[in-house]
Amino acid sequence: MKLLVTGGAGFIGSHFVKRILRADDVAEVIVLDALTYAGHMENLGEAFLNPKLRFVHGNILDADLVDELMRESTAVVHFAAESHVDRSLFAVGAFLSTNVLGTQTLADAAMRHEIQRFVHVSTDEVYGPLAEGSATEDNPLRPTVPYAASKAASDVVALSYFHTYGVPVCVTRSSNNYGPYQHPEKIIPLFSTRLLRGRPVTLHGQGQHVRNWLHVEDNCAGIELVLRGGTSGEVYNIGGGTDFTGRELTDVLLRMCGAGWDSVTHVPDRRSNDIRYSMVWEKIADSLGYQPTRDFEEGLAETVEWYRRNPDRWAPLMRDSHAPVPNAEIAAPTPEAPRVH
Structure with missing residues (x-):
């Protein structure tokens, strides 16, 4: 092939x-x-x-x-x-x-x-x-x-x-x-890299939005x-990952990064922030034998450790001038848009 x-x-x-x-x-x-x-x-x-x-x-x-x-x-x-x-x-x-x-x-x-x-x-x-x-x-x-x-x-x-x-x-x-290598605009690497540097993080609303993590x-x-x-x-x-609210995920990341809730600030919810995603995955399991194998706590700990050990990989990305304010409400369009990747 x-x-x-x-x-x-x-x-x-x-x-x-x-x-x-x-x-x-x-x-x-x-x-x-x-x-x-x-x-x-x-x-x-x-x-x-x-x-x-x-x-x-x-x-x-x-x-x-x-x-x-x-x-x-x-x-x-x-x-x-x-x-x-x-x-x-x-x-x-x-x-x-x-x-x-x-x-x-x-x-x-x-x-x-x-x-x-x-x-x-x-x-x-x-x-x-x-x-x-x-x-x-x-x-x-x-x-x-x-x-x-x-x-x-x-x-x-x-x-x-x-x-x-x-x-x-x-x-x-x-x-x-x-997992490792994810761009620090996404919530897990964003929170990990900020907390590991002793920086605060922001949580949308009350952090009740549910996501499944695979x-x-x-x-x-x-x-x-x-x-x-x-x-x-x-x-x-x-699917087959672990469901967490934003607040529950934040709590786990705070613990893994050695930080407390005084590092968290609540901000107004992002516009059109869907409250919950959920899907079943029996079809791929029954027809193709798919079964997830990675434990969430273990996988997340390995991910946080990767960011802890590899600041040279993610620190330069924090200077991305095209990115919106991380995890915050966007008030107006910006003049320059990202390209295909």
């Missing part, structure tokens, strides 16, 4: 690349990444020692480049996306361009070159908030924020290429991922199962 991985220098993508490179039946892994704020060569690290890895610096909106790389590939796993909710509130166009048009560019090329598998990586946020119960793969898509809307649209676009043209598309939707390695295991054995045209929820 010759595999094209878009966004392979990002957080989840780089973990997946390292995993799939270990497979004996994978002859080559081509990573396509634009290396904007969330994609970094350092995330791939030792993977560059593997002769099967080929890195291409480029954008998924570059149709000629995408066509050239797709011609050389037998399968594609599509991670590349704008993914931060706060950024999407002031850069809607960038999210729609990358997440929707970028997916369409890839699907077009996959159709022309008769790709054997197209795995489109998505999120539980497309289902929207659920006050109770859990979403199955058949639930309607009810996104409430621009990021989730752009991912829901890209899911529908990708699946339309299966129904209309027969492109062997599968969609995966995971809950919130955590170790990135468990998500990557599920994605590989779908790549190898998924049924074309199907959606697979990848």
Whole structure:
């Protein structure tokens, strides 16, 4: 198998690349990444020692480049996306361009070159908030924020290429991922890096928003199962992590970082902050044998320790001039938007 991985220098993508490179039946892994704020060569690290890895610096909106790389590939796993909710509130166009048009560019090329598998990586946020119960793969898509809307649209676009043209598309939707290498704009690395420096953190509202936390390695295991054995045209929820309110997660991180609640300030809730996400994942368990293996407390402790030991990796990212104020309400658009990664 010759595999094209878009966004392979990002957080989840780089973990997946390292995993799939270990497979004996994978002859080559081509990573396509634009290396904007969330994609970094350092995330791939030792993977560059593997002769099967080929890195291409480029954008998924570059149709000629995408066509050239797709011609050389037998399968594609599509991670590349704008993914931060706060950024999407002031850069809607960038999210729609990358997440929707970028997916369409890839699907077009996959159709022309008769790709054997197209795995489109998505999120539980497309289902929207659920006050109770859990979403199955058949639930309607009810996104409430621009990021989730752009991912829901890209899911529908990708699946339309299966129904209309027969492109062997599968969609995966995971809950919130955590683990090493994640950009410090996301809550776990943001809180960890601030608390480890003795800095305060801010919590939206009363911190009652519920999220499910899944170790990135468990998500990557599920994605590989779908790549190898998924049924074309199907959606697979990848879950099995741990549910926490924002306040509960903050409490765990305070303990692991040696800080107290005097380090926490409550701020007004972010606009359209969904109260709860929840989905079931029996489908991938029953059909493909997926089972998450990482204990949350152990995985989170390892993650915090990685940030403790590697300030040289994340400290330069704190100077990102394009980022919104972390974990705070956004009052107005900014003039410059992030690009595809």
